[in-house]
Amino acid sequence: MVIPGSQHIEEELFQPTEDLQREAHVPDFSTYLTLYKKSTEEPEAFWTEVAKDFFWKSPPAGDILQYNFDVTKGNIYVKFMEGAKTNMCYNVLDRNVHDKNMGDRVAFYWEGNSPDHQVSITYSQLLAQVCRCANVLKRMGVRKGDRVAIYLPMIPELVCAMLACARVGAIHSIVFAGFSSESLCERILDAQCSFLVTADGVYRGEKLINLKQIADEALERCRDRASFSVKKCIVVRHHALRMKKGAASNKLQTPWNADCDVWWDEEMESASEECEPEWLDAEEPLFILYTSGSTGKPKGVLHTTAGYMLYTALTFKYVFDYHPSDVYWCTADIGWITGHSYITYGPLANGATSVLFEGVPVHPHVGRFWEIIEKYGVTKFYTAPTAIRLLMKYGREPVQKYNLSSLRILGTVGEPINPEAWHWYHEVVGQRRCPVVDTFWQTETGGHVLTPLPAATPLKPGSATLPFFGVQPTILNEHGEELEGEAEGYLVFQKPWPGIMRTVYGNQERFENTYFKKFPGFYVTGDGCRRDKDGYYWITGRIDDMLNVSGHLMSTAEVEAALTEHAAVAEAAVVSRPHVVKGECLYCFVTLKDGREFSHTLSEELKKQVRGKIGPIATPDFIQNAPGLPKTRSGKIMRRILRQIARNEKDLGDLSTLADPKVVEVLFSQRCEAAA
Ligand code: PRX
Secondary structure: OOOOOOOOOOOOOEEEOOOHHHHHOOHHHHHHHHHHHHHHHOOHHHHHHHOOOOOOOOOOOOOOOOEOOOOOHOOEEEEEEOOOOOOHHHHHHHHHHHOOOOOOOEEEEOOOOOOOEEEEEEEHHHHHHHHHHHHHHHHOOOOOOOOOEOOOOOOOHHHHHHHHHHHHHEEEEEOOOOOOOOHHHHHHOOOOOEEEEEEEEEEEOOEOOOOHHHOOOOOHHHOOOOOOOOOOEEEEEEHHHHOOOHHHHHHHOOOOOOOEEEHHHHHHHHOOOOOOOOOEEEEOOOEEEEEEOOOOOOOEEEEEEEHHHHHHHHHHHHOOOOOOOOOOOOOOOOOOOOHHHHHHHHHHHHHOOEEEEEOOOOOOOHHHHHHHHHOOOEEEEEEEEHHHHHHOOOOOHHOOOOOOOOOOEEEOOOOOHHHHHHHHHHHHOOOOOOOEEEEEEEEOOOOEOOOOOOOOOOOOOOOOEEEEOOOOOEOOOOOOEEOOOOEEEEEEOOOOOOOOOEOOOOOOOHHHHHHOOOOOOOOEEEEEEEEEOOOOEEEEOOOOOEEEEEEEEEEEHHHHHHOOOOOOOOEEEEEEEEOOOOOOEEEEEEEEEOOOOOHHHHHHHHHHHHHHHOHHHHHEEEEOOOOOOOOOOOOOEEEHHHHHHHHHOOOOOOOEEEEEOOOHHHHOOOOOOOOO
C-alpha cells in the first residue's frame, strides 16, 4: 500500500482536517498503517488487546482465531476466542452502568414518526427494562438457544427485546417490519421460532400500519406447517399508548387470540428488574438475520457472540471516531444489519448516546433529518446514498434552514455512492468540514470491512477506500487468480475477521456453496471491485443475480417467483435499471399465459402481487409484456440482453447464441420509457 495521492493524482483527494486529527483515535495515515500491519501480522495480539476492554466470565482456552476457508480441506468454520464465556447484554449495559458508572448517560433519544413524540432512555433505565423483559421471556418458557422472532417498528421496545434475548441466550431473528406476512412466515418457519414479539400498529409517515394483523396473517399461514412452533406472541401496545388520543388512533382494530397473545406492558409490570445473564460460550449464537439469496429463498445469516461483539464495538469506535461527547445517529432500521451493528450493538458497547428514529425522511416535511440533527446536536450521522439522493431533490434550502454546525463526521452504507451525491452530502450537509466515510460491508460481514477512518484516510468520492483492521481483501479474476496492483475482478477475503458470519442457519451446505465454493480458500462477497493505483477499492456492484434497490438486496429469483404465482403469468424475468433515487429499480418482463391480455390493470395487479408477497421495498417500477424472452438454445434466459433492453442500450453485441434473435426486436419496440 502506498500513501494515497503520492503518485500522480487523477481523482480528487480530500485530506482529513487537522481539527479532527487532534483528538482522533487513529490520527493519521501512518498510524492506520501501523495498526493495520499489527492486525494482520499479529491478529492474536491485536484482538487480545481489544478484548481487554470487555467483561469475560472466563477467558479463552486456546488459540484466539481458528478457521478453515478452503472447501477442499474440509468444512468451513471460524472460531474466535473459543472457550471464553461472556454475555453481550452484560457488556453493552451492565458494564456501562456498573463498571463504568455511566448509568445516567442517555443511551437513546427516541424520536417518533411525529415530531411531537420523544422519549430519552438512560443506560440504567434500559438495563432495568431489558432485565424485566428477559424475566418475561424466561417466565414464558424462553430458554437458551430458542429462536425469538421480532417484528417491531423502530421503537425502544425493539432494542429492549433484542437485548433481552441476548441476556437469556435466546437467538433473536428480527424481521424488518416492512416485510409482508408471507416473508415473516417464511422466516419464522425457517428458524423454527417459538416466540414472536410484535406491536399493535405504527405510523410510517402518513400511513397507519396494522402490524398485529400482518403478524396474525403470518402465524395463520405458518400454523399448519410441520416446523411451526410459535407458542406465544407478545404484543407491544405502541400505537394505543404512545399516539395522542384522537380520531386517528381509534382507527386501529387489534385482532386478538387469547390462547397465544399477551400484552407486553401487562407482562412487564410484574417482572423483576434483576436478571442474571446467561453466560455463553464465545461461539454460541447471538442472532439470525435473513438476507436475500440468489435462489430466491432467504438465507439465515448466523452471527455468534464474542467476535461480533468485539468487531462491531471496534469498527464503531474507529470508523465514527467515537468520543463520549458525541450524539450519534444512524438512520437505518434495526430490521437490517446496519441497525443491528450500528444502532444497537456497536454504539451501546461504547456507551454511546444515539438517536433512534421511528419515522421517514420526508414526514411531516422534507427537512426532517436536518431538524433532528439540530434538535439533538448530532455529531456523527450515518445514512444511505438513496436517502441522500432523495433529499438532494429538494435542494439546499431545507438543509440550510437548520443549524448543522454540530456535525463532525458523515457516513454512508448500502450501495455505491455516486460522486454527485457524495459531493452534495459533503458540501451541503457537511459544509466541507466533515469527512464522508463510505463504509462497504454486508449482512454476512457483521461490520465494516472496507472503510475510511475519518482522521486518517484521504477520501476519494465513490471509493470505500481501504480495509479495516484484520481484513485482507483480494481481487480475483474469473479463473480464481489473484490480481496484484491496479485491477478489477471479484472481491474476496482470504482470512476471517471476528465479525464474519459463521453459517447459514440450519444449512451449512448452502453457506459453503454460496460463499466458498467458487474460489476455494476465499470468502466470496458477490461484489465486483476495482483497485486503483493507490490501493483504494471501488465497489462496482453485484456480480450475481442480486439487485440493490434503495440499499436493500433482493434476488431476481424471489421477485420472479412472486410474479409467476399470478394466474396470468407464464414466465417472468427481472433485471435492474438505474434509478435516480433508488440507485437500481426493478424492471420486469412477463410472458402471459395463452389467452391472457396485457393491460394497465394487470400491470398494477402484478405490482401489488409483488408488494404483497415480499413487501413494499420490492415494488416493481416497470412491467413489460414479453411475448417471448431471449433464451439460449438450451433454454437459459439471457439477462444481459434484458438488462440492455431495460436500459435502452442498443449495441447488443453477439446475438448468435439466441434460439430466436427476433424476440429482441419485439422487446425493444415495446420497452417501457417511464414508470407506468
Ligand atoms: O453490494 C454491496 C452493497 O450491499 C451489499 C450488502 O447488502 P446487505 O447485506 O443488505 O448489507 C447492507 C448494509 C451493510 C454488498 O454486497 N453495499 C453495501 N455497502 C456498500 C455497498 N456497495 C458499495 N459501497 C458500499 N459502501
